[in-house]
Amino acid sequence: MSGGAQDQRPVVTGLGVVAPNGVGVKEFWAATLDGRSGIDWIRRFDASGYPVRIGGEVLDFVPKEHIPSRLLPQTDRMTQHALTAAGWALQDAGADPATLDEYEMGVVTASSAGGFEFGQRELQKLWGQGAEFVSAYQSFAWFYAVNTGQISIRHGMRGHSSVLVTEQAGGLDAVAHGRRLLRRGAVRFMVTGGFDASLCPWGLVAQIPHTHLSRRDDPERGYLPFDADACGYVAGEGGAILILEDRHAARRRGAGQEYGEVAGYAATFDPPPGSVRGPALARAIRGALDDAGMNPGEIDVVFADASGVPELDAVEAAAIAEVFGPRSVPVTAPKTMTGRLYSGGAALDAATALLAMRDGVIPATTGTTNVASGYDIDLVIGQARETPVRAALVVARGCGGFNSALVLRHTD
Structure with a gap:
């Protein structure tokens, strides 16, 4: 381009x-x-x-x-x-x-x-x-x-x-x-x-x-x-x-700063309970990456939806591992310090991802200490992780089957 x-x-x-x-x-x-x-x-x-x-x-x-x-x-x-x-x-x-x-x-x-x-x-x-x-x-x-x-x-x-x-x-x-x-x-x-x-x-x-x-x-x-x-x-x-x-x-x-570019987005909708079709979250993630013209290896961190409901966490962990590979990208959910804010939650995650890009640090998922077996993700726990963040993926799911994924990218 x-x-x-x-x-x-x-x-x-x-x-x-x-x-x-x-x-x-x-x-x-x-x-x-x-x-x-x-x-x-x-x-x-x-x-x-x-x-x-x-x-x-x-x-x-x-x-x-x-x-x-x-x-x-x-x-x-x-x-x-x-x-x-x-x-x-x-x-x-x-x-x-x-x-x-x-x-x-x-x-x-x-x-x-x-x-x-x-x-x-x-x-x-x-x-x-x-x-x-x-x-x-x-x-x-x-x-x-x-x-x-x-x-x-x-x-x-x-x-x-x-x-x-x-x-x-x-x-x-x-x-x-x-x-x-x-x-x-x-x-x-x-x-x-x-x-x-x-x-x-x-x-x-x-x-x-x-x-x-x-x-x-x-x-x-x-x-x-x-x-x-x-x-x-x-x-x-x-x-x-x-x-x-x-x-x-x-x-x-003369804008004073650019926190980052909104580079990609996709949304999908899960099938109703009992459907032979599976969850559509991985498709939303892939769609956002495709829209940004990026491959999974270019994403430095995933800000997870992180429902805290075991069966929904399992679906999200599986989708992340499917797209990025097992434990191949840092995953975080700083909303453990705020609770789920409904429509405010994903917007706050996007702002947090932009701050992480600015300062080169991934905030931790506080509270969580024992990642459940079978969740093949690299969850950032304990303390913040300092690392360059050039691109971030933010994932959000809404009650009723809504899935959205947004790619944010450094503008330099």
Whole structure:
């Protein structure tokens, strides 16, 4: 491929993170490299009567310190996180939306639950006080697309706006859709990523029937993907926003950095239970590599979906070993320090992979100590592994059969 064509590839120029183990990129990355977890006993409400009592809560976030007062009564916790991260990502990219063409800026985000906590609060008003006490903002604050809408309104972005709802896979699907729009020339500047925040009584009750949630009370042993003692996953809240730009346009405007290129993507869908067809995750991984024009040996690390559910971990480990060869590529799952953030999880993994590329270090899968027999993968455990990272693969699977894979590559 010629250098001119290469410059047209979308690159990430800014990051914004709100996570259980760190609010802001600097705090999150330091905690991740140190192995500091944000998973603990749920504190924002009394969960003692629930079978699930631990989670990855964002406790160091004070909305009024980051959100204009007029927006506080309009927005759910999820949206407050997303708005804050979007502002930080724009700042990180050195981009002032007021100086850019409003119709060439777009927003694509992912959410799997919408504004659950806001909805719970308004339903309590409806049942306890009457319909006249329900906020008019309930009409949109609960909606899956609200993060996209609020970000686009706040920053005057009038280009393409949409939302992806594919559960955990959504964070990757949103980034990939932003890439697609940039390559088509529909926009020149994309705000993309994913956020969820459903750790409230109503949200937790909605998740409990799903048998994949860990019931273990020990925060250090509740979420152990690929471990012989794995017992499910821990739910968390938060996510990440990425600024995605055409590389040539980013350099022309003087972007301060390029974290990496979104080089390849593919998505597949698993067959229904009982089908004679097998899981489609390996096909998604191969598709992403093919889209990037890369072979498996060029990938330096895989950021795993890491469900923590033994049968699903087995499928993922087998897919990685099938594509890359047994123990042929480092595999990591730093989400063990945050919990699974649903749509925010894959976006946060993508941001983490870009930071790993920047600094040449692979964060560890904390908690997991005894990789289950039969998992032929080189799981990074114990401590971070310093090594050059030129290309990373991020894998995500959503409840119901969604599989997504994204290849991120160094731009030098």
